Amino acid sequence: MEKNVVIRITLISFVVGFMIAVQYNTVKKPESRDTRDIWEIRQELTEEKKLHSELLNEIASLKNIKAEYEDENSKELGKVLQSTVEDLRVxxxxxxxxxxxxxxxxxxxxELILSGFKVEPISPDLLIRLVNEIYRYNGLYIEIDGQRVVHTTAIRDINGKTTVNSVPISNSNVDILIITETFEQAEKLYSYLYASTFQDDFYIDNLKLTINPAEEEITIGAYDGEFTNSYLLKSEGD
Incomplete structure (x- = not known):
């Protein structure tokens, strides 16, 4: 009888000890928690809301196109289709x-060149960062040194030269043209870029980034390359 009691006490003591050890370990090594401050979280939430708004606008645009297809008669349908094709081309x-x-x-x-500093090609990584930020802050269309930036555009180093669409850009004078949806958005983009660190980032590479005020009209040329799609196959009769 006494032996059974001892065994039970031993088992209970083992279980209690195990639970205490687990609890101690949990307190000692807590799970990693989100250490971002409230402003970082608010900024991320704002970006998600902007993305959500853009998706809603895109859905609304597609619904309007669908409604036009359904409302127009057969004679007008061709015009609607042509308008849609032109919008997609843009x-x-x-x-x-x-x-x-x-x-x-x-x-x-x-001033740096006169001091003997060497002119280096524009960093592809820095140029990519700039393009990404432009798109992030409502830039719609971009042209770099005469090259239209499209969804297939690659900005990279080829044989020591920075290229856009596989075309080398100038080391000494590069114009970047940006178009936004509204003039107000262009002004906001100007304010953001002017207050950002990009001018300092380029200056570290012995380059001067000039950000000109927003303009009412800027013209960007068409992409002159060819789009390829490996997922679309032509039939033998094509």
Whole structure:
């Protein structure tokens, strides 16, 4: 009888000890928690809301197009289709486009060159960062040194030269044209870029980034390359 009691006490003591050890370990090594401050979380939430708003606007636009298809008679349907095709060409970069926007310029910083610093090609990584931020802050269309930026555009280093669409850009004078949906958005983009660190980032590479005020009309040329799609196959009769 006494033996059974001892065994039970031993088992209970083992279980209690195990639970205490687990609890101690949990307190000692808590799970990693989100350490972002409230402003970082608010900024991320704002970006998600902007993305959500853009998706809603896109859905509304597609619904309007669908409604036009359903309402128009057969004679007018061709015009609606033509309008839709032209809109898609503009979005894809296959048509010249004019609208409000900004002009940026990148060239060697003269005071640094006179001091003997060497002119280096514009960093592809820095250029990609700039393009991503432009798109993030409502830039619709971008042209870099005469090259239209489209969804297939690659900005990279090829044999020591920075290229856009596989075409080398200038080391000494590069114009970047940006078009936004409205003039107000162009002004906001100007304010953001002017207050950002990009001018300092380019200056570290001995380059001067000039951010010009928003303009009412800027024209960007069409993409002159070819789009390829490996997922679409032509039939033998095509």
């Amino acid at each position: 979005r894809a970069g296959l048509s010249e486009v004019t609208g409000p926007g900004l002009r940026l310029n990148i060239k060697p910083a003269e």
